[in-house]
Amino acid sequence: xxxxxxxxQGMSHYFGGLKAVSDFTFEVPExxxxxxxxxxxxxxxxxxxxxxxIYTPTQGxxxxxxxxxxxxxxxxxxxKGIARTFQNLRIFSNLSVIDNIRVARHFTTKSxxxxxxxxxPGFLKEQDDVRDETMALIKLMHLEHRAYDxxxxxxxxxxxxxxxxxxxxxxxxxxLLDEPAAGMNxxxxxxxxxxxxxxxxxxxxxxxxxEHHMKFVTGICERVKVxxxxxxxxxxxxxxxxxDAKVLEAYLGRKAVVC
Amino acid sequence: MDKLKxxxxxxxxxxxYAVVQVLILTGVLNGYLVVIIxxxxxxxxxxxxxxxxxGITGQFSLGHMGFAAVGAYVSGTITSxxxxxxxxxxxxxxxxxNVIFLAAIVIGGxxxxxxxxLIGFPSLRLKGDYLAIVTLGFGEIIRTIxxxxxxxxxxxxxxxxxxxxxxxxxxxxxxxxxxxxxxLVQSSHGRAMLSIRENExxxxxxxxxxxxxxxxxxxxxxxxxxxxxxxxAHLLQIAHPTQYGFYASALILIMVYxxxxxxxxxxxxxxxxxxxxxxxxxxxxxxxxxxxxxxxxTEWTMVVYALLLILIMxxxxxxxxxxxESKLLIIEEKxx
Numbered sequence: 001x002x003x004x005x006x007x008x009q010g011m012s013h014y015f016g017g018l019k020a021v022s023d024f025t026f027e028v029p030e031x032x033x034x035x036x037x038x039x040x041x042x043x044x045x046x047x048x049x050x051x052x053x054i055y056t057p058t059q060g061x062x063x064x065x066x067x068x069x070x071x072x073x074x075x076x077x078x079x080k081g082i083a084r085t086f087q088n089l090r091i092f093s094n095l096s097v098i099d100n101i102r103v104a105r106h107f108t109t110k111s112x113x114x115x116x117x118x119x120x121p122g123f124l125k126e127q128d129d130v131r132d133e134t135m136a137l138i139k140l141m142h143l144e145h146r147a148y149d150x151x152x153x154x155x156x157x158x159x160x161x162x163x164x165x166x167x168x169x170x171x172x173x174x175x176l177l178d179e180p181a182a183g184m185n186x187x188x189x190x191x192x193x194x195x196x197x198x199x200x201x202x203x204x205x206x207x208x209x210x211e212h213h214m215k216f217v218t219g220i221c222e223r224v225k226v227x228x229x230x231x232x233x234x235x236x237x238x239x240x241x242x243x244d245a246k247v248l249e250a251y252l253g254r255k256a257v258v259c
Numbered sequence: 260m261d262k263l264k265x266x267x268x269x270x271x272x273x274x275x276y277a278v279v280q281v282l283i284l285t286g287v288l289n290g291y292l293v294v295i296i297x298x299x300x301x302x303x304x305x306x307x308x309x310x311x312x313x314g315i316t317g318q319f320s321l322g323h324m325g326f327a328a329v330g331a332y333v334s335g336t337i338t339s340x341x342x343x344x345x346x347x348x349x350x351x352x353x354x355x356x357n358v359i360f361l362a363a364i365v366i367g368g369x370x371x372x373x374x375x376x377l378i379g380f381p382s383l384r385l386k387g388d389y390l391a392i393v394t395l396g397f398g399e400i401i402r403t404i405x406x407x408x409x410x411x412x413x414x415x416x417x418x419x420x421x422x423x424x425x426x427x428x429x430x431x432x433x434x435x436x437x438x439x440x441x442x443l444v445q446s447s448h449g450r451a452m453l454s455i456r457e458n459e460x461x462x463x464x465x466x467x468x469x470x471x472x473x474x475x476x477x478x479x480x481x482x483x484x485x486x487x488x489x490x491x492a493h494l495l496q497i498a499h500p501t502q503y504g505f506y507a508s509a510l511i512l513i514m515v516y517x518x519x520x521x522x523x524x525x526x527x528x529x530x531x532x533x534x535x536x537x538x539x540x541x542x543x544x545x546x547x548x549x550x551x552x553x554x555x556x557t558e559w560t561m562v563v564y565a566l567l568l569i570l571i572m573x574x575x576x577x578x579x580x581x582x583x584e585s586k587l588l589i590i591e592e593k594x595x
Contacts, residue, residue, distance in 0.1 A: 052464060078466035090464075092457035094521075094582055095450070102447070103454040104465040109447045113475075116446035117439045119590075123446070130447070131592065148594065170466050 005030040011060030020046040022230040033207045035221030043230040044210040053077045083172035085163040087179045093152035104169035141165045177209040181216045268587045299534040300433040306514040306526035308483035314521035316476035317456025319391040322398030326371040328503035330485025331492035334367030335420045360423040364489040371485025379477035405500040416499030424494035519578030524585040
């Protein structure tokens with residue numbers, strides 16, 4: 001392995017006096033499925049918000065492909081190749097499924113305002129290409145029967161897949177999934193695990209996910225980092241981490257009994 | 260498909276134009292009614308362009324008539340000042356009156372767009388309702404400024420504007436505005452604007468430069484408002500500060516909300532209905548005052564509009580059309 005895709009160095013973030021994230025240092029190597037787990041309020045989503053530029057870390061560096069991305073606007077970070085999904089879905093509810101995904105392809109299109117106003121041939125060609133590529137993503141997510149439906153009419157599981165499709169449409173190198181299995185039943189979770197693996201293999205993206213769901217994490221992640229109250233308590237292979245005393249303490253309380 | 264469906268709007272527009280033109284030529288429509296139809300068309304431009312800002316991009320502008328004022332005064336100054344007009348007429352074969360008029364209207368639009376940029380850029384960088392506050396102030400400031408610049412007539416208004424606007428010219432501009440905005444909304448740029456309305460954070464994290472597109476939507480909206488202002492000035496042959504006050508801005512706002520936020524079709528229907536309603540109310544109020552003897556003035560139309568807005572908010576929050584568009588305004592896509 002050469003340099004890691006994402007490297008976080010001494011990153012801290014405070015909300016007033018509250019340490020949400022404290023001195024995180026870790027690396028996400030290219031091509032892995034990396035899991036970040038921890039109890040509620042441990043700083044997982046804050047970490048994602050820091051990486052995607054929604055917050056600027058109080059201290060520390062975030063290197064993506066060796067370049068510091070701290071202080072950049074969120075959309076520029078997306079252009080560099082980091083996409084994400086949200087814990088609480090953020091869908092463009094009144095747009096169709098295909099339009100939801102096409103928004104994420106917007107910044108890769110070249111047609112200017114003028115040719116869009118006049119629907120010049122170059123513009124039409126590009127729109128057709130975007131549509132075809134978007135349809136391919138829709139098919140991958142098994143949403144083809146929904147392509148022209150308004151997003152707010154979709155059931156929850158399909159919306160989750162729509163968000164993944166939208167994130168993929170930005171052609172990312174790294175995709176951040178914020179609790180992808182939240183609210184899913186065991187069957188859906190199983191399907192999602194297969195989907196995440198397929199996405200990684202077909203799109204050659206690195207996946208960095210946050211999850212509560214232990215079974216999901218141990219089933220899919222190749223490396224995990226466990227955090228609590230903004231500090232790292234364990235890092236390594238999932239099967240080792242779940243046996244770690246500190247992890248059990250964070251999840252189950254003191255004097256945990258391993259069954 | 261794309262090429263087959265587009266002419267439907269063209270055909271509908273041609274029929275509308277032909278019918279009105281025949282009615283004008285046969286004298287069925289008197290001068291008064293023609294003016295109201297022309298006003299309606301101008302208000303269609305104003306309503307759809309405000310819809311781009313408030314409905315499509317999801318921002319909140321309260322001073323749309325201010326941009327129309329910029330367009331009206333800029334284009335009116337060009338055509339009513341003999342010096343400027345004469346200078347442009349150096350080559351009378353190339354620059355006929357009509358060419359200068361069209362140029363003046365477009366320059367007025369660009370003037371409004373520049374002012375829109377100066378206002379939109381600082382206020383749209385911030386998240387929140389700053390745009391509403393700034394545009395509310397802008398609408399009043401522009402009126403006050405115009406009231407105090409003697410060169411453009413001050414409180415007397417800008418007089419001596421030639422009557423270049425007629426039904427054909429206004430119709431063409433209105434049709435073009437609708438087509439261009441329809442094309443914009445159904446393009447990659449338009450979807451970027453729509454996504455800001457739907458969820459600004461998700462939009463930014465889908466790679467959309469949200470500040471740029473908020474400003475862009477605002478500037479394009481201001482441009483078309485400037486065009487509308489220029490057309491109105493050359494129709495009424497006067498640009499007067501009181502025409503561009505808050506009442507007029509509020510009227511456009513009501514059109515957008517009554518028609519349906521985000522629906523160009525709704526804005527078109529509402530602009531027509533409300534312009535005719537305004538005239539109807541004016542006649543009704545005059546009749547009440549003169550024949551029945553109830554001492555009320557035309558300012559009571561505003562009471563009716565306020566009631567209308569309340570009723571919309573209570574019983575049909577999404578407006579007449581909601582977010583739907585007429586089939587004429589949807590560019591059909593080949594489904595794969």
